Amino acid sequence: MNKPKIFFGFNLFIFLVCLFTLYKNYEKSLYLLNIELNRQEQTNKSVEELKKIFKKHGTDKYFHKYYNFYGKFIGPIRNEELEVLEIGLGCGMIYGPGKSLLSWKEFLPNSKISILEYDRNCALKFKNQTKNLFIGSQSDFNVLKELEIGSPFDIIIDDGGHSRLQQTRSLIGLFPYLKKGGIYIIEDLYYSFTQEANDSNRSAFDVLTKLLILFNNPSFYYDPVPNFKLNKIDTFNFDIEPDLKYLYENVEFIMFSIRSNLKTLIKSIGKQKYLTFSSLSNPEINLTASYPSRACLYVPGNDSKKLSKIFATNADCVVLDCEDGVALNKKSEAREKIRNLFDTDQRIQNNIDGKFTVRINPAETSLAFEDIKTIFTIKHEIKDKNTTSNLLPKCIFIPKTNNARQIGWLFETLHEQTKQFKDLDNLNMFFYMESAISLINLNDIIKTALSLSAEKYHGRFNLEGFVFGSDDFCADIGASRTKDSVELTYARQKLVTYCKAYKLKAIDMVYIDFKDLEGLKMQCEQGARMGFTGKQVIHPGQVDVCQNAFTPSQEKIEWATGLVEAFEYHQKSGAGAFTYKGQMIDMPSLLQAKNILKIIEKVKKI
Ligand SMILES: CCC(=O)SCCNC(=O)CCNC(=O)[C@H](O)C(C)(C)COP(=O)(O)OP(=O)(O)OC[C@H]1O[C@@H](n2cnc3c(N)ncnc32)[C@H](O)[C@@H]1OP(=O)(O)O
Numbered sequence: 371m372n373k374p375k376i377f378f379g380f381n382l383f384i385f386l387v388c389l390f391t392l393y394k395n396y397e398k399s400l401y402l403l404n405i406e407l408n409r410q411e412q413t414n415k416s417v418e419e420l421k422k423i424f425k426k427h428g429t430d431k432y433f434h435k436y437y438n439f440y441g442k443f444i445g446p447i448r449n450e451e452l453e454v455l456e457i458g459l460g461c462g463m464i465y466g467p468g469k470s471l472l473s474w475k476e477f478l479p480n481s482k483i484s485i486l487e488y489d490r491n492c493a494l495k496f497k498n499q500t501k502n503l504f505i506g507s508q509s510d511f512n513v514l515k516e517l518e519i520g521s522p523f524d525i526i527i528d529d530g531g532h533s534r535l536q537q538t539r540s541l542i543g544l545f546p547y548l549k550k551g552g553i554y555i556i557e558d559l560y561y562s563f564t565q566e567a568n569d570s571n572r573s574a575f576d577v578l579t580k581l582l583i584l585f586n587n588p589s590f591y592y593d594p595v596p597n598f599k600l601n602k603i604d605t606f607n608f609d610i611e612p613d614l615k616y617l618y619e620n621v622e623f624i625m626f627s628i629r630s631n632l633k634t635l636i637k638s639i640g641k642q643k644y645l646t647f648s649s650l651s652n653p654e655i656n657l658t659a660s661y662p663s664r665a666c667l668y669v670p671g672n673d674s675k676k677l678s679k680i681f682a683t684n685a686d687c688v689v690l691d692c693e694d695g696v697a698l699n700k701k702s703e704a705r706e707k708i709r710n711l712f713d714t715d716q717r718i719q720n721n722i723d724g725k726f727t728v729r730i731n732p733a734e735t736s737l738a739f740e741d742i743k744t745i746f747t748i749k750h751e752i753k754d755k756n757t758t759s760n761l762l763p764k765c766i767f768i769p770k771t772n773n774a775r776q777i778g779w780l781f782e783t784l785h786e787q788t789k790q791f792k793d794l795d796n797l798n799m800f801f802y803m804e805s806a807i808s809l810i811n812l813n814d815i816i817k818t819a820l821s822l823s824a825e826k827y828h829g830r831f832n833l834e835g836f837v838f839g840s841d842d843f844c845a846d847i848g849a850s851r852t853k854d855s856v857e858l859t860y861a862r863q864k865l866v867t868y869c870k871a872y873k874l875k876a877i878d879m880v881y882i883d884f885k886d887l888e889g890l891k892m893q894c895e896q897g898a899r900m901g902f903t904g905k906q907v908i909h910p911g912q913v914d915v916c917q918n919a920f921t922p923s924q925e926k927i928e929w930a931t932g933l934v935e936a937f938e939y940h941q942k943s944g945a946g947a948f949t950y951k952g953q954m955i956d957m958p959s960l961l962q963a964k965n966i967l968k969i970i971e972k973v974k975k976i
């Protein structure tokens with residue numbers, strides 16, 4: 371035998387086997403990739419379809435953006451014959467009852483829907499549309515036992531009263547009636563943190579958390595929000611309570627079905643229950659809006675020439691004004707011109723988020739009512755129903771907010787005027803602090819806005835921040851303006867502190883001497899050092915100076931980047947405090963450094 375030939379033949383054989391294996395693996399990867407792509411396509415399709423269905427029927431699931439995870443988790447099985455139980459028909463809802471029932475009937479065409487509802491009269495109206503109609507309280511174990519007749523369920527959705535007792539008892543009482551592999555969803559878990567929901571020591575949120583801790587496995591946790599993570603949990607050690615044992619043994623996967631709008635959630639918690647949360651969550655949940663507000667440029671709404679300039683400015687925010695920049699006899703002209711812009715200009719429609727905003731007149735005045743009526747309306751709705759979503763302003767500035775009552779008026783008026791436009795979810799808002807009484811009432815105003823929005827209007831209105839109306843404030847307290855603004859120090863500091871406590875933006879005062887760019891620069895830098903997010907400007911020439919001052923310098927960015935790296939290094943070696951560039955560094959410095967990096971990230975995106 372010729373040895374080299376055998377050797378060559380053997381090598382060729384090995385080579386061919388490798389080639390074949392490679393090819394097979396390649397085929398398999400392609401196959402898997404295809405499955406994954408198909409799955410993703412299916413999921414995206416389901417999410418889009420469900421979004422349309424929720425919107426069409428007007429359920430608040432649309433405002434909460436729940437189509438995102440319902441589409442993802444239920445979408446793939448939507449054509450199967452499922453047994454679905456939903457708690458709550460929405461009988462007390464502003465939008466009327468039965469909206470989610472109708473949505474499920476459309477989205478899950480082959481499924482049977484059962485309902486548990488507390489309000490008998492309301493429930494009976496839907497008898498013919500449900501497979502089983504159970505009437506009674508979701509926190510009454512005797513009522514819950516009756517539901518065994520309809521069981522086992524593939525999907526149970528708790529969209530009932532949302533109180534702590536209701537959510538926990540239903541979870542414990544109904545979980546045994548869930549099919550193996552079924553899905554149990556609790557909506558609006560955030561409600562556990564509100565005052566009204568406080569009817570039990572333990573919330574469903576606590577139960578789920580406890581289970582997560584018991585599982586001690588991060589894969590049980592579905593993380594709907596970036597940066598929102600459980601802290602290390604292996605230090606916890608406690609016995610399983612008897613009624614959690616069943617859940618512990620049977621739960622396979624936990625997903626926090628908190629509203630997708632976590633920002634509203636956290637704000638609605640405010641400070642009162644924050645401890646519960648911070649034991650769970652990373653302290654730097656990103657709550658500030660996804661766009662910066664360094665320069666907010668006022669443009670009088672009646673001034674066509676100035677309006678024609680708004681697309682040329684690189685200001686982060688343009689405030690189309692109906693208030694002080696517009697004379698009384700030009701108010702209606704301003705409204706009409708602003709409305710016309712939103713109706714007709716494609717550029718405003720393409721750039722709607724945060725950039726083009728409207729300042730109306732003060733709440734509770736007939737001027738404000740007319741502003742809302744004219745501007746928050748859709749003239750072209752009939753023309754093309756699918757494109758109406760872009761036609762309403764997404765952000766509104768409300769001056770002279772002095773007390774909580776005005777906030778009630780504002781929300782009610784906006785809601786009444788716009789409720790037919792289902793698109794208007796998450797209208798961002800800036801309130802103005804421009805009087806002594808407004809400064810005193812700040813906490814009350816913020817808390818009212820957050821809780822009213824979360825609990826009554828389902829996150830439809832989103833308090834984004836406050837603007838300091840310095841000139842009106844000075845007039846109100848009888849102060850005289852000085853170059854270094856010393857007379858405003860207390861008000862500015864208080865406003866920034868309150869805003870930051872509630873994770874809101876704080877917009878600093880106007881520099882009216884618009885030709886003095888040196889003076890402007892100094893005041894901008896002073897505001898940025900105090901913690902303001904941005905500043906009001908009145909002239910296009912002020913924009914760059916202002917935006918530069920509110921953009922962290924290269925030196926600051928390098929400092930922050932280095933500090934974050936050094937912090938991580940020292941944490942690993944067990945040092946809480948350490949020296950960095952000659953300064954003592956601990957957690958607060960880290961958070962400041964991260965704030966700088968967050969601003970930069972946002973500025974880069976625009
Ligand atoms: C104090 C508390 C508050 O409430 S502040 C908010 C209420 N006040 C306002 O909205 C005022 C906004 N600003 C203005 O109306 C103007 O800037 C004032 C101060 C009147 C000065 O205008 P004007 O005399 O035209 O200035 P200018 O000749 O230097 O203007 C140069 C070009 O820029 C334009 N311009 C000016 N301001 C704006 C603006 N705010 N938005 C858009 N464009 C603006 C001017 O029209 C002028 O354009 P052009 O070069 O002539 O084509």
Ligand SMILES: O=CC(=O)O
Pocket residue numbers: 694769804838839840841842843879880
């Ligand atoms: O509205 C603004 C002010 O400075 O006053």
